Amino acid sequence: MKEVKINLQFFAEEKTEKATPKKRQDSRKKGQVAKSTDVNTAFILLFVFIFLWLFGGGMVGQALYDFLRHNFQTYLLMDVTARNLEIMFWDIIVQVAVVLLPIMLMAMVAGVFASFIQVGVMFTTEPLKFNLKKIDPIKGAKRIFSARALVELAKSLLKITFVGVVVFVLIWFNLEDVMLISQKSVEIGFAQIATLTAQMGMLVALLLLLLSVPDYIYQRYDNEKQMRMSKKDIKDEHKNMEGDPRIKSKRKQKQMEMAMQRMMQEVPKADVVITNPTHYAVALQYDDQKSDAPVVIAKGVDFVAQKIKSIATEHDVILVENKPLARALYGQTEIGDQVPESLFKAIAEVLAYVYRLKNKQVGK
Template structure:
């Protein structure tokens, strides 16, 4: 028997269940999401080389103009504090023109890659210092863990894919490469630039393919890490619903408050219809509030006796009508008007009450 209990505890603690929505939300708030850094790198490189492939001519003109202006003007200027300030400001301005668009494209590509993977997420939880990160024992475990082997395999695949992609580009343009020695410096630089952009685009697409595979692995690993045991799910449900004892106490207090409010309405009732011993229904007719009489209190057994006691103390008329009392108790709720089928019977009761009180 003891062995069976231990086995049940083991299986209850084993993380075999998918994470609940609350668990996923809590993990997301902590910055724990399925994300591949390789996707960011691949998309950023692809965007940068794509931009360079389109805007290389524009950047080349600015670079040549900057060197020409430097050789024609800066080399002939005397070295003074004012001239150095001018040179620095103009150089910074040219660098912004040349490198600014590239950096902007890289920034937008990085933001797009993150948004595609995890959506909008802003949290500072990963930036908080954690002592467990400098724990040497856990550090050794991370080094020799399965994830380390996966990262090693990814690095080997990256080198292989990038090398293969660049080799294919060079081999397909081998004639241009062999003719470089016969070209002028400007033509050779142009050919090298075009080949570099082609190799960059090919390598970026190869990395993007690997990044997609890595994202699938990261998603699988993330789902595995956030799995829950049956006991975790029970504890989460208990925390969400609250302690059953506290919950029952709150419901009891709510019932007591509702009963007190109901009893406070009894003295304002026009009539109390009784069983006479088991049921009591207090009715009131206020044409400014509702078009039909409505229930202000109802009860059975002990509660019915209490309603009749309060009604007697406040001189509220009580009428014995067994079938009507039972039917109203079953079909009418507190605060609601009586059902239409009881209009005639209740009207006769109220007419009797008004005659007794000389209100007609």
């Protein structure tokens, strides 16, 4: 028996169930989403090299040319002093920023776009929080020698191989032009190197983008696997969502009190209240324009029955004592229901008595 209990507990805690919407939402808040860094890398390279291909010669190339000319024509003629070094340092930083800023902005736009198409709009600081578990050497060793690490190693070797082949093939087909660069002017040589570099970059980016598709699929699979829940986890989640039993009880009690209050507000509208006389009370209303039979608008036992009779008396609603009918109405109907057909005859007699009584009171 003990072994059976252990096996049942094991199966209950085995993570075989898909993640619930709440688990997915909580994981997203923590930054635990399916995301491939290869997609980001590929888009950044592609956007940057397309930008260099389109605007590199006119914008970046000219800025780089002006930067080098200014350095050779100005800084080489300056005396080496502390003041001059400070001036050169800040001047070089500004000029480098002018050259690199458009490229960095394009890389940032590409990175944001790549992240957006993978995970949508998401901002969280949870991954930035300090966590001692992240520097646990035992867990670190497990990550290094895990199946995930082997997959990452295989991916890296595959990417290096393909990138190397692409670069080799491109240089091989342009080998003659590369060999003749030393015999050409600086401007022409620089332009050929820049063109060849841009072509390499775009081809490598397209290749990485192609390789990132299966990697993204794997990341989604791995993320789904990590988010799996056991049946016990799902039960615990439902309990937490429902809240503490005491709070749930109070909420239910409050709802019952509100329903009771609404029911008591309907009692003055009743045509008659049929009683037991002490334990049961059922209030009926009949409007031939709205329904074919009388409708139960309030009912109760014991304290609630006494409350219904008290309100009815205050508002001059007629009370009729009929023990079998009161019990039958209470047991066979709910609030808002029409009286059952089997009780039509008894109800008709009661209503006839009520209407005769009302007519006598009006006659007086």
